[in-house]
Amino acid sequence: MFKYNVYGSCEVNAQLALQLVVNGLSAGMLYLLVVFGIDLILRSTKILNFAHGQFYMIGAYMCFLTYGVLHMNYFLSLVIACLAVATLGALSYLGIFNFVQKRFAGVGSVSFRLLVSATSSVGLMMILQQGIILLFGTTTHGLPSAFPQTITWDGVQLRAERLVVILLGVMFCFGLYWLLFRTRMGKAARSVSFDAEASSLQGINASVVYLLSFIIGCALAGFAGAVIAPIFVVTPVMGHSIIFLALMVLVAGGIGSYKGAILGAVLVGLFTSFGYQFLGGVSHMLLFVSVMLLLIFRPGGILGEALD
Amino acid sequence: MALLEIRSLGKYFGGLAAVRDLDLDVFNLEILGLIGPNGAGKTTLFNLVTGFHSPSSGTVIFKGEDITSLRPDQIARKGIGRTFQASTLFMQRTVFDNVFFGSHKHYRQPEWKALLHTPAVRKEESAIKQRVMEILEFMGLASLKDKLAGNLPHGYQRALGLCIALATEPELLLLDEPVTGMNPTETSALLELIRKIRDRGITIVVVEHNMGVVMSLCDRLAVLNYGQKIAEGAPEEVKENKQVIEAYLGKGSSR
């Protein structure tokens, strides 16, 4: 999450506003990546993955390892981070969730199965969390910025790295749209998430779809972590709170809707950016309260129908 | 005055009319059959009467009282009971428990006393348990009382659904396809029971597709198509009604 050292200033001028917008959008893009990951997994496999923040963190650590310690090319390290997290995701799914889902298939209500898989994800979370601490220790690591340039536009100084994040986020949105709506695999994924049984009758192998969804979902989180690693710092606790923020964005935007997730992420990103500038720490609290109120009066979120 | 009066009832889902401008009376102690092709709005009508949907227009009046905007549990307490199309039961509980849960509205002792499990409360509960056994015996399920509802064969599950509805001691009972999936023996047994239920003073509205059942069981019929009532009257009359035949068999089939 982006924390700023300057706050409380109440001057509103165009330059500050632009910077805040850029910061907000880049934060939003990051939330978007994480949210899509968790949403994809949730909708496809009906697993609420509480270990998602850890995959995010592992992506960051992979970036630290390849880009920070081994001084590889940044883009290469992004790819490696994604692959590493994807592999880990595959192992987690095959080793854990696959069995849990098979064990509990058709047993009890949907909410029971959700609870059980969520609980197993907590177990995974513990393992991953401590694994990282054992491997990398508890110190905070800083990384050199991948895009240290500053772009000056209309007299305003904008950090290139933030702009790159926005760019990546937008590219990602288009990429995901193409993947889910234009490819066979994507359509298969959507139909499986809708009705697994009917889909298997059409020859779509649900298990493969589940596995792929899980892998992609984790890879997204890892990617987000690797992207943010040079911008912020790499710590063992960075995964802890992102899951809550992701869930919040997810329900605020509306669970049934991809557009809602995008909208939610962007709004939350902007809110945190502007909020922290003008209100300081209280903005965090206000964010939670606003989302709560939103959900109370509009249970479907901004754009979605509630998933019950 | 009819037991149940439905006036100009309408229900729109989005732009689609599930029920449109429906007027219907249900008279005391009759067995009214509600028939019509699939999707005609019969179950929607049940949902509207029992409070699971709120109507877009119109009113529902039960024993002279407007119940249109009441919640399902309030309507249940007014004396309307129902069964569901699919076997809606407490699947993981025993047969006995299912009907026991069904007796909920009969508790007279105040709730706080119930928590203290006072002797009066315990007496009331055993009286209710006795009633549960009576209902089970009446329906012929007494020997199955400790079986899990989910493990019962289909026919018995439907019967259990009926028991649960009876446990609420309704004055008006809405049965949604009570004999679907039953073999002829089970069907005629259930029909006998439905007649006995009416003899005990309960008015019944039945949704059914099985024409044989409908003809032999019902005093009157009402026919729905596309959410509107297209015919009403004694079974023999309705059977000959041209519009009804068209609705079921398609246009051009009427003789």
Next chain:
Amino acid sequence: MKLLTEGKSKLALLGSVAVILIVFPLLVAGKPFTINICILAGISIILGMTFSMLFSAGLISLGCAAFYAIGAYASALLTMKLGLNFWLALPLAIIITGAVALAIGSMLVRNPGFSFVVLTLLFALVVAEVVGQLGFFGGWGGIIDIPRPDPIGPIEFSSNISYYYLLLFLLALVVTVFYALYTSRVGRAWRAIKLSASLAQTLGINAYRYRLLAFVVASSAAGLAGSFYAHYYQTVIPSTFSGWVSIYIQLYAVLGGLEFYILGPAVGAVIMTFAPEFLRVIKEFEPLIMGALLLAIILFFPGGILGTLQKLPRFSLASISARMKRIAKGVFTRDNLTK
């Protein structure tokens, strides 16, 4: 609610458990650390039962930590800012928690389902943020030097043991109230709602009202636990009530057995509290093993520990109570508990 056994043997089992619990601290009197763990377990049991009560009515709440926090902070503030003594602050804190639960619950309970899960989680996050942000609640540093309970008669609260018995009493209280509810028409209504809210409503059960009742009662119990916690640790800090706490609370019920509304969370809380202690020797690997343990329990004990045990025929009453006695003696005098 299902206990493992029925009838008079139930009482015998209960009696022996009660005796063990009462006598136990005297056996380990020289090891206050052990008592501390037991107290922690006791608090966790109450919190787990909170989750289970909501689950029994068909609600999955990830917000139990919020009311735990409210009870703790309310109790702390009542004693420190208003100078009330603990014995007055405790019931007041429970009432305050209940009032907040009523206010929040009346809105949340309208939409059971996934939104409820997230809303309760959000509420827990909100509460943690609020008490951290506002100076009135001590900010992120929290409130310290919360006074111990005033002595009642000769019993002082200068050592763990008094707290242990107090918690045991509170636990017994909560269990009694919960049990009374579960075996009454209220519990039956909850179970009906959980299994099929639509069917329950056709039977005259007002689903909203009963769910709200579950919410308020369960949250008040969490507040009770919070108040006790505040005066035991004498410190309350916001990080104790983070979002993850709620998630762990739900764990207790899942591990022990979701269908066992009282014993399930007890078993789960005991495991989750004592297991890390046994693993203390291998501190670095402890979370790894805990994680693996969690996964193992889920995979090999579907329906929780109690759920799976119940299906095995060899777990008849006689062998269980005998075995329990043996285990109790063995575990609590083993040396590695004292490290």
